[in-house]
Amino acid sequence: MARDRKPPAHGNDANWERARRMFQAGAPEFVEAVRQLPNAAALATFAETWWTDPRIEAKRLLFTYLELPFNAPRHEVLVKRLFKFADTTGDDAVMARFLTGFDRTIRRRRVTKVRYNHRRRENEQYEAVVTPSDTVLARDDRSYSGPWFTADREQFTAGKFLFSVATRNYLRRRAWRYFRKLGRQHPERYISAVCTALKLYTDADAPDGLALLDNWGLVHVLFHHSPVLDAKPTGWRVADGGSLSRLQPEPMFRKLWLRSAEPIFDLLVRARCRPVAMWAVQMLRKHFPERLTQLTLDELLEWLVSPSSVLNELALEVLEKRGGLEQVTIEQWLRITDEARTDLLDRICELVARSVKPEQVTFADAVALAMQRPVPLARLGLTFLQGKKVNTAEEITAVFGLRNAECEPLRVDLVKWACEVLSSRTDFDPVWVLEFLDSRFEEVREVGWEWFQIEPRARDAVLVWQRLLESPYDNIRFRLVGMLEERIKSRDGFGQLPPDRVRFLWATVLLNVQRGSRAKPFVVRQVIDRLSASPDEAGDLLPMIAVSLRSVRGPEFRAGLAGVARFVAKNPTRKPLVEAVFPELQWG
Numbered sequence: 398m399a400r401d402r403k404p405p406a407h408g409n410d411a412n413w414e415r416a417r418r419m420f421q422a423g424a425p426e427f428v429e430a431v432r433q434l435p436n437a438a439a440l441a442t443f444a445e446t447w448w449t450d451p452r453i454e455a456k457r458l459l460f461t462y463l464e465l466p467f468n469a470p471r472h473e474v475l476v477k478r479l480f481k482f483a484d485t486t487g488d489d490a491v492m493a494r495f496l497t498g499f500d501r502t503i504r505r506r507r508v509t510k511v512r513y514n515h516r517r518r519e520n521e522q523y524e525a526v527v528t529p530s531d532t533v534l535a536r537d538d539r540s541y542s543g544p545w546f547t548a549d550r551e552q553f554t555a556g557k558f559l560f561s562v563a564t565r566n567y568l569r570r571r572a573w574r575y576f577r578k579l580g581r582q583h584p585e586r587y588i589s590a591v592c593t594a595l596k597l598y599t600d601a602d603a604p605d606g607l608a609l610l611d612n613w614g615l616v617h618v619l620f621h622h623s624p625v626l627d628a629k630p631t632g633w634r635v636a637d638g639g640s641l642s643r644l645q646p647e648p649m650f651r652k653l654w655l656r657s658a659e660p661i662f663d664l665l666v667r668a669r670c671r672p673v674a675m676w677a678v679q680m681l682r683k684h685f686p687e688r689l690t691q692l693t694l695d696e697l698l699e700w701l702v703s704p705s706s707v708l709n710e711l712a713l714e715v716l717e718k719r720g721g722l723e724q725v726t727i728e729q730w731l732r733i734t735d736e737a738r739t740d741l742l743d744r745i746c747e748l749v750a751r752s753v754k755p756e757q758v759t760f761a762d763a764v765a766l767a768m769q770r771p772v773p774l775a776r777l778g779l780t781f782l783q784g785k786k787v788n789t790a791e792e793i794t795a796v797f798g799l800r801n802a803e804c805e806p807l808r809v810d811l812v813k814w815a816c817e818v819l820s821s822r823t824d825f826d827p828v829w830v831l832e833f834l835d836s837r838f839e840e841v842r843e844v845g846w847e848w849f850q851i852e853p854r855a856r857d858a859v860l861v862w863q864r865l866l867e868s869p870y871d872n873i874r875f876r877l878v879g880m881l882e883e884r885i886k887s888r889d890g891f892g893q894l895p896p897d898r899v900r901f902l903w904a905t906v907l908l909n910v911q912r913g914s915r916a917k918p919f920v921v922r923q924v925i926d927r928l929s930a931s932p933d934e935a936g937d938l939l940p941m942i943a944v945s946l947r948s949v950r951g952p953e954f955r956a957g958l959a960g961v962a963r964f965v966a967k968n969p970t971r972k973p974l975v976e977a978v979f980p981e982l983q984w985g
Contacts, residue, residue: 413439420447423454428461435471444478463494464597467502467559470534476559480568484575489586492575493594499569500612501602502558503528505632526607528631532557566631573614580650588653588660591618598670606641609672610634619676621649646680658685666708674707694721698729701745702736709737713744722752727762734766734774742773755781760788764795767811768802775804779811787818797829800836812841816848827858834865834873842870925960932968939978 412434419427434440447459459479467476483491505526514521534557558565576594580587595618603609610616610626610633620626624647625639635641648654654661658681665677681688692715700712716722730749737745755763758781766778787793796819799811812833819829830852833845849855865877928935939961961979965972 420455420458423452423458425458425461427458428465431462432465432469432472435469437471437474440472440475441478444475444482448479448482459491460494463491463498467498468534468557469559473559480572484571489579489590490593492572493590494597496569496572496576496594496614497597497602499565499572500598500614502560502565503562503569503611503613503632504532505529505607505611507607526634528562530562533561534559569613570630573617576614576618577649580653584650584653587650588656592660592664594618595664595673596667596669598668598673600669600671603670603672609641615670615673617649619673620644620647622647622651646676646683648680654680655684658688661685662688665711668705668707671705671707674705678707678711689715694725698725698733701733701741706738709741713741713748716748717744722748725752727753727758731762731766734777739771742771746773746777749777750780755784760785760792761795764798767799767804767807770803772804772806775802775807775811779807779814782811782814785818787822793819797832800833800838800841808838809840809844812844816844816852820848820852825854827852827855827861828864830855830861831864834868839872842873846873846876925957925964928960928964929967932964932971935964935968935971935974939975 412430413436416427416430416434419430431440431443447455463479479491480495482488483495505528508525508527509522510525511520511522513519560568576587576591579590594614598612598615602612602615613632616626616633617628623644625636625641625644626633627636661677661680662685665674665681668674668677689711697712697716700708701716703709703712730745730753734742734745734749760782763778763781763785766774767782769775769778787796796815799808799815802808802811804811816833819825830845830849833841834849836842836845849861855861865873868877928939961975965975
């Protein structure tokens with residue numbers, strides 16, 4: 398191990414001593430600790446200590462440090478010395494991290510500027526691409542003193558980097574120069590070295606076309622000879638008449654890339670940046686198409702759930718064209734649909750429907766699919782449920798669960814299927830309709846009401862009526878009033894319904910002050926008819942009519958008033974009771 402040079406006494410000696418102990422122990426926390434030490438003099442001395450330390454732990458800490466943004470205040474000297482050490486000694490792995498890190502320090506912006514048009518004699522606006530000058534960290538030591546800096550460090554350094562813009566442009570050109578020399582002088586190392594760098598780029602490094610072009614080294618590696626692009630000292634730009642949509646793989650050192658498909662295939666699998674993966678796909682299709690035909694079914698299935706969208710799309714493209722999917726079990730498909738991206742489910746479900754027969758899917762798995770929120774999964778579950786029958790109590794319970802299906806567009810279709818399959822059972826239980834009439838979803842209650850009306854075994858069941866009379870949902874109670882009206886007209890009366898339950902229904906409808914205007918006149922008429930047929934129930938029924946008489950709605954008022962007058966004329970002995978309930982009425 399190289400001799401550890403103790404940093405000079407600058408800044409907070411206690412913090413330096415703590416960081417030094419972490420470094421000696423190889424602790425991962427060392428990287429963050431040293432990034433919070435804005436001591437340029439101490440860092441300059443420590444750079445050689447770090448570089449010459451032969452331990453694997455020291456190199457691992459160096460990789461971690463270089464993969465973080467170059468925005469640790471006063472670390473200019475540490476970064477530059479480490480860069481010079483790596484460049485001088487020819488350390489490809491460290492230089493790969495410098496290439497990526499320096500590429501990330503320049504991000505241009507599109508801005509609108511104004512210029513004077515001398516011909517038109519007026520100002521005109523135009524769009525320009527500029528490199529912001531407000532991204533340089535302050536180099537004043539006083540800016541990093543005080544306890545506030547530790548607490549607000551991330552906010553203080555957000556969007557800012559070490560070195561001036563001109564220096565950053567130079568450093569990223571210098572980093573690429575290393576790899577250009579490597580390809581010319583040591584071609585056997587070039588592909589491996591640049592692949593290390595390409596795997597370090599992420600989607601965050603190229604969210605759009607301009608950001609992609611800001612990666613100076615990346616564009617050189619992948620598109621150096623592209624006629625679409627021009628290289629300028631301040632960065633890449635689109636050539637006159639060119640378009641990024643026509644950008645094709647034109648790498649530097651093409652002959653080195655064409656020696657083997659494996660480095661390109663490895664990039665396709667391991668790249669974390671979509672443009673890099675897309676480049677690898679295009680290179681394989683153009684120069685090594687046979688490599689893509691060697692993909693195994695297991696590889697393709699794993700690619701379906703990969704975080705790489707490029708692998709997802711390539712796997713789907715290949716699977717849609719090849720056969721042999723019948724050997725994939727339903728358990729494998731269910732795992733894939735559970736882990737795959739939502740926007741891929743349509744195409745994945747088409748593959749499942751094409752390769753899996755409904756009889757291969759258990760009732761429980763079909764219901765589980767139907768209960769999923771994404772529409773493709775719910776539709777696939779409904780497809781597998783078609784033709785299945787309910788055989789056990791557990792399956793009946795599972796069918797009831799469809800009333801809470803998460804896929805709103807298919808919820809009605811699932812409930813309709815459930816009603817049909819339950820009606821087909823010889824041991825049909827009328828109370829099953831209550832599972833849907835009591836649903837929290839209005840559309841499910843609508844389907845349940847339709848089923849209740851067309852299923853005579855439920856419609857004529859007294860127990861079902863008794864339960865529905867206490868429904869918490871207005872639309873169910875109002876419809877029950879209508880059905881009572883129809884029964885009265887057909888001289889079926891109230892059947893075997895208990896009078897107290899019927900009165901409960903009438904009371905809830907009449908007391909509903911927000912809804913039910915269409916149902917209330919029917920209720921008033923039903924109460925009056927009941928009162929005329931059973932004068933002994935006047936004590937229970939007259940208060941209900943009083944509610945209707947105090948209503949501001951004309952139909953209810955007139956119906957109640959006429960009914961009370963007829964009742965008194967027919968039963969004069971009940972007039973005192975009526976006067977007690979309606980003290981505001983004046984009798985002629």
